[in-house]
Each structure stands twice: as structure tokens, then as C-alpha cells.
Amino acid sequence: MHAFRLVRAAVFAVVCVTASLVMHVLAGGSPVGPGVLGWAVLPTAAGAFVLARRRRGFGMLLGASFAAQYGMHLWFTSGALPPSTGHEHGAGGLSTGLFMVLVHAVMALLSAHWLERGERGLTTLLFLLFASLLTLLRWHAPVACRLTLSAAPDNRVSPVARLLAAAVSRRGPPAPSHAV
Numbered sequence: 001m002h003a004f005r006l007v008r009a010a011v012f013a014v015v016c017v018t019a020s021l022v023m024h025v026l027a028g029g030s031p032v033g034p035g036v037l038g039w040a041v042l043p044t045a046a047g048a049f050v051l052a053r054r055r056r057g058f059g060m061l062l063g064a065s066f067a068a069q070y071g072m073h074l075w076f077t078s079g080a081l082p083p084s085t086g087h088e089h090g091a092g093g094l095s096t097g098l099f100m101v102l103v104h105a106v107m108a109l110l111s112a113h114w115l116e117r118g119e120r121g122l123t124t125l126l127f128l129l130f131a132s133l134l135t136l137l138r139w140h141a142p143v144a145c146r147l148t149l150s151a152a153p154d155n156r157v158s159p160v161a162r163l164l165a166a167a168v169s170r171r172g173p174p175a176p177s178h179a180v
Helices: 002-026 034-051 058-078 094-139 143-151 159-167
Strands: none
Touching: 002 034, 002 058, 002 094, 034 058, 058 094
């Protein structure tokens, strides 16, 4: 279980740091060296590993996302490569600073929303994948196995049906009941 959480945290950290760097550069920040990126992945992965222990609410995710955005902004700014085009990060004064804060706030909101919804999506995807594998295994089972499996009448719900029922999200009003 810890290995799966560690892999998820590492993948998340690489995606998060890369997306943060791209947005940082697009918003006017200077590019950074590969060593700065490597050192940004480690604390991001550690934070993701700790937070992934259990499901978190939107408020906690938003706070963690904004802290990560602000931390990476400071880290990227301190590790910026010397400018080759002649413009400095923050040369626009107050407007550039406010723009950077706005960009980081929007990215923190999007990240928190993505993380909150992504966990449920991953669970649903894994349920469907497992159900598909069970169905494929059942289809490709030898005929003798299929006959012995289906020969005994059983009123229990199959594992595939349970997995598919767990993956279906039923939203909306309840079905109308017809009173006699």
C-alpha cells in the first residue's frame, strides 16, 4: 500500500512541478536549471505522500496547493537562470507581482479541485479496470470451467456486477415511485 502511495506521490510531484514551472515561465518568470527542478520535486513528493494517507477536503487541499505554489514560486525565483533577453522577473513592479499572485491563486484553486475530483476518478477507473479484467478472464475460461461455474444456481450477486455497481455514479433526483 505504501509503495502505491509513493509511486502516486512521485508522479504527482513531477507533474505538479512541471506544470508550475511552465505556468511560472508563461506568467513572466525566468527559466530555471534542471537542478532547481530536481530539488523542487523532493519536498513536493514528500508532501503528497503525507497528504495521500487519507482523503482530504477541498479546504485542506486548497491550503496545501497554495503553499506549494508559493513555495515553488520562491524556489524558482531564487534559482532563476540569468536573463538573456534583458527583462528581469518582477521588472513590471506592482502589476507583475499582483499578476503572479493571481496566477498562483488560480492554479491553486484548479489544483485543489483536480485533486479532490481526481481521487474519486482514479477509484472509479480502477474498479472498471478490475471488472473488465474479470470479465475477460471469464470469457476466455475453458468451456468446462464455464459450465461448472454456471451449472450451480446461485442467487448471489457476481463480483463483476458488484464492481460495476460501485463504479456507477447515480446523481439526480430519485426515480418516481408509482403509488397504487
